[in-house]
Amino acid sequence: MRIQMARILITFFIIINSVLPHTHSANVYSALLPYRVTALKGSCVQIPCTFEVSDFETKLQKTKQIYGIWLMNSPHLGRDDSFLVFTGSENTIQGFSHIEMIGKLNERNCTTVFYNIMMNHSHTYYFRLQMEPNVFRATFNTNTADSSDSRKTVRINVTDSPHPPELSITPDVSKYVREGTSVSLRCSAEAPCPKQPPTLSWSLIPTSANITTQIQENLDKTQSVISTITFIASYTDHRKNISCIVTYPTHISVKRTITLLFHFPPKMTSISVRPSASVSVGTNVTLTCKCKASPFKSINYTWYKRGQETPLAWEINITLIVTHNNTGWYFCTAQNQFGNQTSEEIQLTIKEYGGLSKSVIYGCTGGLLSLLVISAVFVYCVRMASSQNNIREKYQMADDETLIIFYGETDVSKLKNCFITGTNIRCDELTEIQYTQVP
Known part of the structure; x- marks a missing residue:
């Protein structure tokens, strides 16, 4: 029994000893690539790419040259159905104007930029890593029997119209x-x-x-x-x-x-009047309360007249048959669940005197009277100014306090030592001057 157990343990040790070295030396690798990228025709496209390789640092010490390769259509290098578009060893580029690997492979970064993308570049692309001399060679792709394999490839879709943001x-x-x-x-x-x-x-x-x-x-x-x-x-x-x-x-x-879309209380509340705020007695006048608010359908309106505490109405507009009793100042208040606002007052008046209101008539009459008074004062001032040197009619008081009216072009400055004789007056400078005595 002990011999059989010993044989079993030896056999198990041999199996484990033969499996472990193989597992340790196996290459486990994976790449992280976007499943699909969209490129705009005439522009460039960047393929973000990172990878993991088992025992990479040790392999890197044995490597004299490391470079990346991009294959199109097929992951198999050298097969008829694959097309090599880029190899970093010789910087060989096929089918593109320019390709640049901007990632550092020794840091596990294989990010690559494809420039001047055309419509015929819409294909599936595979990344391949080679560490020479013959340290590591593998294409990262999804063609594997192990469904749990995380290795990926990338699809480039070229379009001439980008997606909206x-x-x-x-x-x-x-x-x-x-x-x-x-x-x-x-x-x-x-x-x-x-x-x-x-x-x-x-x-x-x-x-x-x-x-x-x-x-x-x-x-x-x-x-x-x-x-x-x-x-x-x-x-x-x-x-x-x-x-x-x-x-x-x-x-x-x-x-x-x-x-x-916003909610807010009434704003810019005002009153519009149709047909006018000044109309004849018996005319129908409609007052409308206007505002901006949201929500608009939930607005409540209230109408007031100055001097009256009780509201007049609760509608968006009111219609009045104008009489002498309902003229005056009106205002409205608009309200929703977010607040309220009151409009400025508007005055409702009656037209009189052929369509003119009393205020207009009084204003015009006062203005006309003012104009007449100013004109009279102006004429008086002009006549006073012209009578200083050259007068056509001059009033003079004689020594016997008899009022004498002189006629004609008489220079008053020359009237010296004048004496009344009958109906004539004699002065030193003028011989005779006709006058009229006013008792």
Whole structure:
């Protein structure tokens, strides 16, 4: 029995001893690549690529040359169905104008940039790593019988029209946002070639908006350009269409638009009058209360007249048959669940005197009287000024206090030592002057 147990242990030891070295020396490798990337015709595309190889550091010490290879269609190097598009050993490029491996292979990074992408470049591509002389050679691909194998390849899809950007808003405006709330809009666009990223711009953004832009790495190592605007919700931006515009180096632009929807109390409340605020007695006049508010359908209106505490009505408009008793000042208040606002007052008056109101008639009459008084004063001043040197009619008091009226062109400055004789007057300078005595 003991002999049989000893034989079994020896056999088990031999099996373990033969299996372990083989397991230790086996090459386990995997690559992390995006399953699919979208490239824009005429631009470039960057393929993010990293890999893992068992005991890589030890293999690297034995390696004199390490280089990467990109194959198209098939993972098998040298077969008729595969096409070698790039090999780092000789920097050989086929089918492309330029390919650049920007990752450092000794750091397990195989990231590569394909330039000047054309429509016929839409294919499946495989990455192959070679560490020479004959240290490690393998193509990283999904063609394996082991379904748990994490090795991957990548598909490049070329398009001449890029996808529109993704546009999101926080909080969700489809449920409306209350005025005064901080709002953020986030626009994300693919950057298939980070060396030539697209530019993001905005249209019709609020004046208070703050903009930040950055390049972000996605989970599959591809990159996107992110632009975010932050602002405070205001009624002035309600129902405004804001667009995020993405422009690629090939001068192709795409955009996406979102409509802002906010809740706010009544604003810009005012009264409109039809046909006029000054009409004849018996005319129908309609007063309408206007405002901006959201939600609009839930607004309540209240009408008042100055001097009366009791409201007149609770409708959006009121209609009055104008009489002398209902003229005066009117105003309205608009209210929803977020607040209220009162309009300025408007005066309702009656037209009289052929369609002219009393205030207009009084104003015109007063203006006419003022004009007549000014004209009279002006004429008087002119006549007084002209009588200083050359008079046509002059009043003079004689020594016997008899009022004498002189006629003709008489220079008063020359009247010296005058004496009345009968109906004549004699002066030293003038011989005779006709006068009329007024008792």
